[in-house]
Amino acid sequence: MRLLMLERFARPSPSLREVLGNLRGYHFANAVVSFLFACTGPVALILTVGIAGGLKPAEIASWVSLAFMLGAVITFAMSYLYRQPLAIAWTIPGTAIVGAGLLKFTYAEIVGAYVVTGALMLALGLSGAFRKIMDWMPQPIVMAMVAGLFLKFGILAIDGFDKAPIVAAAATAGFVLFSLVRPVGRYVPPVVAALAAGAVAIGVLGGFAPREGASGIVAHPIFFVPKFSEAALLDLVLPLAISVVVLQNAQGIGILRLNRHDPPANTITTVCGAGTIVFGLFGAVCTCLTGPVNAILSSSGEVRHHYIGAFIWAGFAFLFGLFAPGIIGVALAVPDAFIYVIGGLAMLRVLQQSLAAAFGGKFTAGSVVCMTVTVTELIPEARFALLGIGAPFWGLVFGILASLLLEPGDFRKPAAQPAVAPQPPAAPAAAPAPETTPAPARAAQEPPPRPASPPSEAPAEASPAERPRPPVPAWALDPGRKPEPERAAAAAAEAAVAAPADAPALAEAVTKQLAPFGPRAGEAAEDAGKSEAAAQEPKTAEPAPEPAPSVPEATAEKAESGRAETQDAAAEPPAAKTASAESETPKEPQRQEKPPA
Numbered sequence: 001m002r003l004l005m006l007e008r009f010a011r012p013s014p015s016l017r018e019v020l021g022n023l024r025g026y027h028f029a030n031a032v033v034s035f036l037f038a039c040t041g042p043v044a045l046i047l048t049v050g051i052a053g054g055l056k057p058a059e060i061a062s063w064v065s066l067a068f069m070l071g072a073v074i075t076f077a078m079s080y081l082y083r084q085p086l087a088i089a090w091t092i093p094g095t096a097i098v099g100a101g102l103l104k105f106t107y108a109e110i111v112g113a114y115v116v117t118g119a120l121m122l123a124l125g126l127s128g129a130f131r132k133i134m135d136w137m138p139q140p141i142v143m144a145m146v147a148g149l150f151l152k153f154g155i156l157a158i159d160g161f162d163k164a165p166i167v168a169a170a171a172t173a174g175f176v177l178f179s180l181v182r183p184v185g186r187y188v189p190p191v192v193a194a195l196a197a198g199a200v201a202i203g204v205l206g207g208f209a210p211r212e213g214a215s216g217i218v219a220h221p222i223f224f225v226p227k228f229s230e231a232a233l234l235d236l237v238l239p240l241a242i243s244v245v246v247l248q249n250a251q252g253i254g255i256l257r258l259n260r261h262d263p264p265a266n267t268i269t270t271v272c273g274a275g276t277i278v279f280g281l282f283g284a285v286c287t288c289l290t291g292p293v294n295a296i297l298s299s300s301g302e303v304r305h306h307y308i309g310a311f312i313w314a315g316f317a318f319l320f321g322l323f324a325p326g327i328i329g330v331a332l333a334v335p336d337a338f339i340y341v342i343g344g345l346a347m348l349r350v351l352q353q354s355l356a357a358a359f360g361g362k363f364t365a366g367s368v369v370c371m372t373v374t375v376t377e378l379i380p381e382a383r384f385a386l387l388g389i390g391a392p393f394w395g396l397v398f399g400i401l402a403s404l405l406l407e408p409g410d411f412r413k414p415a416a417q418p419a420v421a422p423q424p425p426a427a428p429a430a431a432p433a434p435e436t437t438p439a440p441a442r443a444a445q446e447p448p449p450r451p452a453s454p455p456s457e458a459p460a461e462a463s464p465a466e467r468p469r470p471p472v473p474a475w476a477l478d479p480g481r482k483p484e485p486e487r488a489a490a491a492a493a494e495a496a497v498a499a500p501a502d503a504p505a506l507a508e509a510v511t512k513q514l515a516p517f518g519p520r521a522g523e524a525a526e527d528a529g530k531s532e533a534a535a536q537e538p539k540t541a542e543p544a545p546e547p548a549p550s551v552p553e554a555t556a557e558k559a560e561s562g563r564a565e566t567q568d569a570a571a572e573p574p575a576a577k578t579a580s581a582e583s584e585t586p587k588e589p590q591r592q593e594k595p596p597a
Contacts, residue, residue, distance in 0.1 A: 005128025007264035010083040019308055026301045029189040031312035033346045034296040036339060038089060039068075039320050045095055053102030058222065059283055061325045065219030066282040068321030074275055074287070076314040078268075084261045085297040085310035086268065088275065089317075091288040093243040093390055098285055101236050107283070108227035113236035114280025115226050118273045120241050121286075125270030130245060134253060134265050138410070140358050141399040142254045144367035145392050146291065147354035148374030149251060150347055153292070155378065157344025160337035166205060168341045171198035175345045189300065191346050198338050217326040221282045239389055244272060244288045247392045252289035258353050259298040261306070263289070292343070295350040362410035363403045370399025 043064060050060040067090045078086035101110055124130045134142075160168040174197030178190040249268060256263040268289050275287035297309040358367040373395035376384045384391040403410060 005126065005131070006267045006270060007082075009081045013080060014083060014307065019311065022302075022305045023308055024301060024305070025192065026189040027305070027309040027312060029192040029195075030297050030299060030301075030309045030346070031316060032195065033191050033342055034087070034293040034309075035313055035316040035320070036334075037296065037343045037346075038290070038293055038317070042090075042092055042095075045092065049095055049099035049102070052099060053107075055102075055107065058220065059107070061219055062222040063283045063285070065321045065324040066221050066279060067284040067287075068317045068324065069219075070275065070278060070284075070321075071287060072314040072318035072321065074271060075310055075317070078271065079307040079310040079314070082264055082267075083304070083307050084256065084263065085294050085306045085313075086256075086263065087290050087293040087297060087310055087313055088271065088287055089290045089293065090279065090285045091240075091243050091248045093247050093392075094240050094285045094288070097236065097239050097243060101232070104235070105229065105232045106227065108225060109229040109232040110236065111224045111280050111283065112226035112228040113232050113240065114286060115277050116228070116233055117237050117240040117244070117286055118276030118280060120237065120273070121245060121269055121276060122273030124245065125266050125268070125273055128266050130249075130269040131265035134250065137250075137396070138363045138366065138400065138403060139254065139257070140361060140363040141366045141370045141396060141403065142250055143258065143354045144358035144371040144399060145374050145395050146251050146254050147351060147358050148371040148395060149247075149291070149377070149392060150295070150351045150354060151375060152378050153340070153344045153347050154351055156340035160341040160344070164335050164337035164341075167198050167201045167335065167338050170201035171195070171338065171341050172345065173197060191342070194342055194345055198342065202334065202338060217323055219322060219324045223281060224283050226281070240286055242389055242393050244276070244286045245269060246396065247390065248288035248291060250396075251291035251392075252294050255291055255295045255350065255354075256298060258350075258357055259295075259306075260303045261298065292347065296343075296346045299346065299349050363399075363407060365406045366399040366401075366403030369402040370395040373398050 046064055046067075047060060050063065055063075071087075071089045074088040075086060078088065098110060101113070105113075157168075171194040174193035174195075175190045178193040249265075249272065253263045253265055253268070272287045272289065279285065279287055293313065297313060298306045301309075358371065373384055374392050376382045377391040384394055386394055
């Protein structure tokens with residue numbers, strides 16, 4: 001039994017040659033767009049929360065630098081081990097929760113809440129409980145929650161046309177133009193064209209406006225000693241854990257699954273728990289699997305090479321964290337409207353897929369309830385935050401309850417399919433060949449039935465009609481060709497393979513196949529002479545017939561005499577046929593010793 005329920009690594013691990021050989025323009029474009037998204041709006045939120053909470057610029061810089069640097073290292077390691085984009089950063093809802101907590105608790109007490117939250121997530125990941133929860137939750141309801149959250153970026157993109165119409169129009173025109181011209185779009189992704197067109201418009205209009213940030217160029221992380229306060233733990237641990245495990249990780253896992261990846265849920269939760277402990281000791285908020293960044297990284301290109309974009313994003317994030325104090329001001333110099341428009345265009349396809357997955361199949365009632373509750377997060381006057389927990393969590397809860405009440409049949413899983421492919425059925429002992437001769441012609445060509453066997457012979461196990469018909473050789477289907485002795489022997493050999501344990505039935509099958517062709521040249525006269533000689537011999541008591549020879553010895557002989565036997569059987573009366581059958585076998589050696597007449 002496995003104690004640590006962590007998913008296995010992907011094999012083989014990507015090599016440097018493979019990464020460089022499969023590097024494409026869309027990898028760079030997706031990494032740049034997702035990086036700009038991560039280092040602008042979210043960083044501005046950190047600055048707002050830190051300043052409102054009374055943190056010093058150095059403490060804010062430590063928060064930002066550790067969040068990006070350590071997140072970049074974890075992102076590179078996870079993407080390398082599992083060959084898929086697994087961007088790890090920090091939780092935006094958790095930052096908002098911490099902003100409210102800074103008004104009531106000291107920063108050391110909040111760091112203590114970080115450590116306990118990380119330990120809780122670590123236990124969930126190692127026990128495998130989180131993956132079981134994710135597998136149990138209906139995927140359409142999860143995607144409805146994701147669509148409700150991502151709808152915010154579409155709304156902000158529309159708002160960008162109101163705040164900076166020329167910049168937004170230029171970026172959108174570049175995106176649409178390169179989306180329509182597919183040959184050009186293969187080499188220059190539409191998002192890159194939107195970035196370039198928007199940047200040119202900002203430069204022409206003079207829209208770059210540097211903002212005040214932290215002083216210095218290189219970050220200096222600060223270690224914080226945690227303080228465990230009961231009030232802070234009760235107020236912060238559960239909301240922070242839910243914001244990471246349910247809101248952020250579930251969102252990121254749902255997006256990656258939608259884009260045909262198989263993210264390791266237990267490993268992600270375990271790594272986020274350990275990362276939260278380390279992040280918290282340096283003043284950074286909890287780590288999580290980012291939804292928007294992974295959505296952009298996996299939005300285009302070959303699925304098996306999406307991890308290359310995560311490598312590039314990790315490089316940008318590490319450099320940003322290293323030089324966070326000096327870069328924050330530059331990153332915040334571009335207008336917010338430009339970032340919102342670019343982010344909305346990049347996530348347009350993701351939003352479309354999320355809505356299709358949420359309302360394209362089962363659990364439609366639960367998906368509607370979930371998305372309705374989640375969208376209240378975007379409306380400050382109608383925001384639903386029961387017990388201090390955000391609307392996305394309650395959207396999942398109420399959506400699942402609605403499906404349990406209104407559509408319980410959707411929870412029934414289809415019958416399990418076998419794990420292995422079914423084995424093909426065994427071929428029959430002798431499959432009949434397709435018949436090409438018309439039915440009337442076949443009836444005319446079939447020889448008359450043989451008389452019943454004498455009482456002294458052992459009864460056959462089954463009548464010839466009940467046995468499978470032996471395969472007909474290819475040359476036997478041509479009525480104009482007469483078989484030669486070699487072909488007759490080959491036909492007998494084929495019949496012997498089909499039914500090797502029954503010599504009488506074998507001879508009968510060969511006889512029926514060769515009867516339509518008539519006797520060979522000179523064979524009729526020879527058989528007539530043999531019949532006259534047999535009739536002139538005195539009839540004496542004959543010993544009991546010897547057992548029939550084995551199939552391999554009798555095959556050729558019966559193939560040669562089968563045609564004559566059929567002709568004689570049709571010409572002689574039944575009594576003569578019986579006498580001839582009784583005397584033919586023991587007298588065969590004597591006929592060979594007599595001189596020719």
